[in-house]
Amino acid sequence: MIKKIIFWLENARWYALPMTVLSWLTAFIYGISQDGNILYGAIALIGLIFAHLGANLIDDYIDFKKLTKAKDGDRIILPNSRRDKCTFLLNNEATLKETLCVIGLFCSIAALIGFALFLLTGSGVILYALLGAVVMFIYPFISRFGEIALFLAYGPFMFGGVYYVMTQEFAPEVFLISVPTAILTISVLYINNILDYDIDLKENKRTLANFFKTKKGALKFWTGMVAVAYLSVFMCVASDITNWQVLLTYITIPLAVNVYNSMVQFSEDEESVPEIQWYNFPFENAEKLISEKTANFKFRMYQIRNLMMYFALIFAVALMAD
Helix, strand or coil: CHHHHHHHHHHCCHHHHHHHHHHHHHHHHHHHHCCCCHHHHHHHHHHHHHHHHHHHHHHHHHHHHHCCCEEECCEEECCCCCCCCCHHHHCCCCCHHHHHHHHHHHHHHHHHHHHHHHHHHCCHHHHHHHHHHHHHHHHHHCHHHHHHHHHHHHHHHHHHHHHHHHHCCCCCHHHHHHHHHHHHHHHHHHHHHHHCHHHHHHCCCCCCHHHCCCHHHHHHHHHHHHHHHHHHHHHHHHCCCCCHHHHHHHHHHHHHHHHHHHHHHHHHCCCCCCCCCHHHCCCCCHHHHHHCCCHHHHHHHHHHHHHHHHHHHHHHHHHCCC
16 A cells, blocks of 8 residues: 555655645745744645645646557557656556546545635635636646746745635735745746757647747746746845845855756757756755666756755745744
8 A cells, every 4th residue: 555655656746746845835934924823824735735746647647648659569658758758657557547546536635625724714715726726727738838827826826825724814915925936936847848848849739948949048038037036036025025034045046057057058968967966955866867868857857846945945944034
């Protein structure tokens, strides 16, 4: 049973959960500063985690059904996709039906938690839950606007929802506080789409990244996104919504530069593997990824994920100074 749970958590990409947990943490700490209910905020996190896991499996389920397939002996492969894409389905470790059942389980748990919070805190939570659910289910079908959908889910919807269950209030300033971490979160998806630039074009999948004529052009847009994230931190201080300590997030700028340089290297040589620096920690299963020849993709995803993690953690801890 435990092995089965671990199997599905791995395939639901549990390693991406820090993005949800740290985004939630920022909203949670701000809710505490406004005398919010700690227990209700913690319950909301559990619902968000299961919604995230379910959304990841939904994405794989739909991708497996939509992507071009080919035969390699007795095996089915996705010739235009990364080596690690939908591997549990390709290797017959699980069926589509089983995947759908697990998706239903994860989403049902998230829905039950949402219903419990509705009973505890009032009808306002229904609005945020429905908005989040809509994003979760339409996200795989709106690849060109995926970043916008993710920004809404991890920004106004998550922050507004967590703040509401903790305080039973709607507060516009929460939305501004959500902007920095939400942008860093969508930048993870955006870097993923730059890494999949050629693959997505082969599959006729239109993303914001391949809207640009070259990978370097897409990377310039990412640079602008990240600049807005750091600028929005300053705006939170200038608007007197947060304390000046949140400006400590600026110490993560070298990590952003590291991501940029790594992606420039990728645009020139897709098989290149970025050198791991001491500040890139954590890098899970590094040797295994190198041997499987997926390090060129995964290492860069770790770099952008870790940037988001460190940024959000510093932002959240700095809010405690209020």
